[in-house]
Each structure stands twice: as C-alpha cells, then as structure tokens.
Amino acid sequence: MLIDFFYVLKDAKIPVSIKEFLLLLEALQKQVIAPSIDNFYFLARTTLVKDEAHYDKFDRAFGLYFKGIQTLFEKNPEIPLDWLVQRIKRDLSPEQLAQLEKFGYDKMMDRLKQLLEEQKERHEGGNKWIGTGGTSPFGHGGTNPEGIRIGGKGGNRTAVKVWEARTYRDYDDERELNTRNIKVALRRLRKFAREGVQEELALDDTIRATANNAGYLDIKMQAERKNNIKVLMLLDVGGSMDDHISRTEELFSAAKTEFKHMDFFYFHNCVYDYVWKNNHRRHAERFDTWDILRKYKPDTKLIFVGDATMSPYEILQPGGSVEYSNPEAGAEWLQRFTSAFPKFIWLNPEPEGIWQYRQSVDIIRKLMNNRMFGLTIDGLERGMQLLSK
Numbered sequence: 001m002l003i004d005f006f007y008v009l010k011d012a013k014i015p016v017s018i019k020e021f022l023l024l025l026e027a028l029q030k031q032v033i034a035p036s037i038d039n040f041y042f043l044a045r046t047t048l049v050k051d052e053a054h055y056d057k058f059d060r061a062f063g064l065y066f067k068g069i070q071t072l073f074e075k076n077p078e079i080p081l082d083w084l085v086q087r088i089k090r091d092l093s094p095e096q097l098a099q100l101e102k103f104g105y106d107k108m109m110d111r112l113k114q115l116l117e118e119q120k121e122r123h124e125g126g127n128k129w130i131g132t133g134g135t136s137p138f139g140h141g142g143t144n145p146e147g148i149r150i151g152g153k154g155g156n157r158t159a160v161k162v163w164e165a166r167t168y169r170d171y172d173d174e175r176e177l178n179t180r181n182i183k184v185a186l187r188r189l190r191k192f193a194r195e196g197v198q199e200e201l202a203l204d205d206t207i208r209a210t211a212n213n214a215g216y217l218d219i220k221m222q223a224e225r226k227n228n229i230k231v232l233m234l235l236d237v238g239g240s241m242d243d244h245i246s247r248t249e250e251l252f253s254a255a256k257t258e259f260k261h262m263d264f265f266y267f268h269n270c271v272y273d274y275v276w277k278n279n280h281r282r283h284a285e286r287f288d289t290w291d292i293l294r295k296y297k298p299d300t301k302l303i304f305v306g307d308a309t310m311s312p313y314e315i316l317q318p319g320g321s322v323e324y325s326n327p328e329a330g331a332e333w334l335q336r337f338t339s340a341f342p343k344f345i346w347l348n349p350e351p352e353g354i355w356q357y358r359q360s361v362d363i364i365r366k367l368m369n370n371r372m373f374g375l376t377i378d379g380l381e382r383g384m385q386l387l388s389k
Contacts, residue, residue, distance in 0.1 A: 236306025301387045302343065
C-alpha cells in the first residue's frame with residue numbers, strides 16, 4: 001500500500017529517497033505512533049520531507065493518495081475515535097461540540113458507513129446522502145452543525161474531520177512570498193560568531209574547567225552567538241514598483257528581523273549619483289552614492305530590490321533619469337556597486353515569465369551577471385545560497 005504512496009510523492013516532485021522511505025516503514029514496524037491518520041501524517045512528513053518549501057506539495061500528495069473514505073475503509077471498517085476528537089478540539093467551538101454530543105460519535109460513524117455501502121453515485125443537495133451543498137452531516141459545502149467533511153473547502157467550517165486539510169500551503173516553492181516564509185528563506189544566509197559582552201553561560205567550558213579544578217565549580221561565560229552577516233539593501237520605490245509595495249514591505253520587514261547588521265537606501269528605477277533613506281524628504285536628505293561605496297566593507301552582501309522596468313535610456317544614457325539630468329549613466333553606477341561588493345543579487349517582484357519581454361530587465365540581468373531572482377521562495381532561497389558562498 002505505501003509503495004504507491006512513495007511514488008505519488010515522487011510524482012509530486014518531492015525529493016524523497018528510498019532510505020527515508022525505509023525509515024518510515026521501520027518507524028511503523030516499531031509502532032512509534034498510535035494507529036491514527038493524523039499521527040501517520042506527521043510521521044510521514046517528518047521522515048520524508050527535508051525542506052519546509054515542500055510542505056504544501058506533501059499535503060496535496062497526501063490528500064490525493066488518502067482522499068475519500070473508501071481507501072480508509074478498505075482494510076479497516078472503523079475510523080478511530082481519536083482521529084475525530086483531535087480534529088474537534090482544533091476546529092469546533094464549545095457550542096458546536098455540545099451540538100455534536102447530542103448526535104453521538106458512534107451513531108454518526110455507523111451512519112456514515114451505512115451510506116458508503118448504499119450510495120452508488122455522486123449527490124448534490126439534500127439531507128441524506130454523502131454529497132455537496134446539502135444539510136447531510138457527510139460531505140462538504142453544505143450546512144450541518146455536526147458531521148464529517150469529505151473533500152472540498154467546507155461550508156460552515158463545522159466538520160468533525162477535515163479531510164485533505166493543507167496547513168502549509170504558503171511554503172510551496174512556486175508560490176509568492178509572505179513575511180513568514182520570507183524569514184525561512186532568508187535564514188539560508190547565516191554566518192554565526194560570538195561577539196560582544198560575555199553574558200551567556202559556556203556550559204562545555206564550565207564543565208571542563210570544573211573538572212580540572214578538582215570538582216570545584218568554575219563558571220565560564222561567553223558572548224552570545226549572533227548572525228554577523230552584513231547586508232546592504234537598495235530598494236526601488238515609486239512608479240511601477242507601487243504595484244509591489246505589499247511584498248516589498250514584507251521582504252523589508254523580514255530582512256530587518258533576520259539581519260541585525262543591515263542598512264538600506266532607496267532609489268528610483270536605477271541607481272545614480274545619490275540615494276535616500278526617507279521618501280518624504282528624498283529631495284532634502286540625500287546620500288552621495290560615492291560615500292555609500294566607500295563606507296561599507298567588501299564582504300557586505302548587496303541586495304537590489306526592483307522590477308527593473310523602465311526605459312533602456314534610464315540605464316544606458318547620461319541624463320536618462322526621469323527625475324533629473326544625471327551626469328553618468330545608471331549602468332556605470334551598477335557596475336561600481338557590483339565591483340565594490342562581489343556578493344550581490346537583484347530580487348525582482350515581477351513574474352519571471354515576463355522578464356524576456358522587457359528590454360530593461362534583460363539589460364539589468366546582464367549588468368548583474370545573471371544574478372537576478374524572482375520574489376518567490378525558490379528565487380529567494382537560490383539568491384541566499386549564492387550570497388552565502
């Protein structure tokens with residue numbers, strides 16, 4: 001039975017291996033979990049999925065393989081009560097639990113099995129058969145304060161058992177980002193060191209020193225272990241970037257949390273001879289770009305964020321800026337940045353499929369030595385991996 005499940009996971013492009021699958025079988029053989037579909041789900045995900053980015057794919061594959069009731073009733077005609085009780089605690093209010101108790105768990109499960117034996121076709125509406133949009137306690141999309149949802153998105157969200165629930169849908173590496181999974185992706189760029197005041201207990205050193213001191217306690221302290229990666233983020237604002245404000249803000253917020261040594265500046269469309277930190281005072285408070293290039297050390301990780309969508313003249317020609325007459329072309333400044341900071345990437349919030357149709361994007365990609373990545377989990381993780389090398 002589980003061999004087919006293994007192939008379903010492979011078809012879903014989840015990188016599972018034979019070794020991991022054998023580990024799952026060994027865990028089942030040793031009965032490390034109680035006989036529950038919920039417990040099996042978590043055990044299978046723990047042993048087979050190595051990266052959170054694949055959680056959503058795993059949920060979909062798991063739901064596909066174990067969908068419907070007939071698969072679960074095929075070998076064992078009873079659904080263990082603890083399956084339902086665990087889901088009830090998460091999904092139902094106290095009032096709904098009281099309503100359900102009036103019906104009774106055992107009676108509801110007996111009725112479900114009876115309908116599975118009698119029903120021969122799909123049914124919509126009504127109050128008896130397993131189907132959609134009705135008042136039967138079995139199915140989905142209908143209204144009943146007590147029941148089992150089978151597939152679908154649900155109606156009143158009062159199902160006892162939610163089949164094929166997908167908790168980690170945001171982790172799919174083909175999906176766009178939100179603050180939660182941005183942080184997960186940014187953590188690939190880490191380099192820890194102990195710096196600052198010694199205020200944390202060094203347990204190993206304390207044990208070693210105490211042993212060397214004939215058993216008399218000799219406490220050793222150490223500095224807190226911190227991520228000492230230094231990041232410089234340059235963000236495009238205004239114009240076509242207004243369409244990406246929400247995601248750019250999420251990226252910025254997550255980066256400020258993950259990188260303790262991060263500085264940032266704004267530019268519009270392309271970098272020229274000045275940048276700024278406050279958009280409301282951008283014309284009054286400017287920072288000379290030459291000062292930025294000199295201020296930060298070469299080991300700083302440089303991250304551009306922008307859609308790279310503009311007139312090619314804004315990149316290639318002096319005076320090409322739409323705001324003022326820049327004395328040097330934007331391409332010159334981009335090359336200075338990439339020379340000053342060898343570890344650099346460009347993050348583009350526009351869908352990667354349309355990059356080839358925009359001349360300015362192609363120009364920027366070449367200036368970035370093809371180090372342009374989309375704002376998806378996959379793109380951000382690939383970018384962080386490149387910066388960490």
